[in-house]
Amino acid sequence: MSERDLLIRRIQNGTVLDHLKAGSSLHVLSALDISGEDGNQVSVAMNVPSKRIVKKDIIKVENRFLRAEETNRLALMAPNASVNIVRAYKVVEKRNVEVPSSFVNIFKCTNPTCITNSNEPIGSELKVIRSNPAVLQCRYCSRILQVEEVVGTRGRIYG
Ligand SMILES: [Zn+2]
Known part of the structure; x- marks a missing residue:
């Protein structure tokens, strides 16, 4: 793991939204109703250098597993995003957001x-x-x- 990946803490269980358009993370949080009010840890990194896109945002939400309906919502705002589902510190599912027809x-x-x-x-x-x-x-x-x-x-x- 590179130092870059350690910018925000790893999560034990939850969802990592990666390759979000730089500066879009606050918009994504509100559209997905991620407010932090449930007490789960939410980490947001904005304008992180990236290989795939010049700069990106990353959101890590502990103890929340994004459902397909929510992924669809994300597709509209962040068509290049990737969604990683993490359990016991391991990525158990990786999916690219796809814009449906x-x-x-x-x-x-x-x-x-x-x-x-x-x-x-x-x-x-x-x-x-x-x-x-x-x-x-x-x-x-x-x-x-x-x-x-x-x-x-x-x-x-x-x-
Ligand atoms: Zn109509």
Whole structure:
């Protein structure tokens, strides 16, 4: 392990979010509802020199294992990020974040008159029409949505 990897303490169990765009970590923390209020240790390193990208941010969250739904959220903000699941100080799962072709029930359409925001039990479906930076389009009302508009929203889950 290089000295660079030791910039922030290793975690025993939890999730390491690596290769985040430099300066994006605070945004990622809030989008993933990582507030530190649960008492688990959260380490954030910003603007760390990196081989893959010029500078990057790293987040280490102890005792939290990112679920697929959360990884999907991350894909929108940090398409080049890698997610490492750590157990007993070892990386047991490493996955690259991939931007899916559409986000189903993850985010909300921002059009207030969209059927997905009505009383109808219809969940949101936002198609990714461009990636990096991502541009989305609602399947139902065809509204074009930018990342900044939707990252803070939560889709409704039915069924
Ligand atoms: Zn819509």
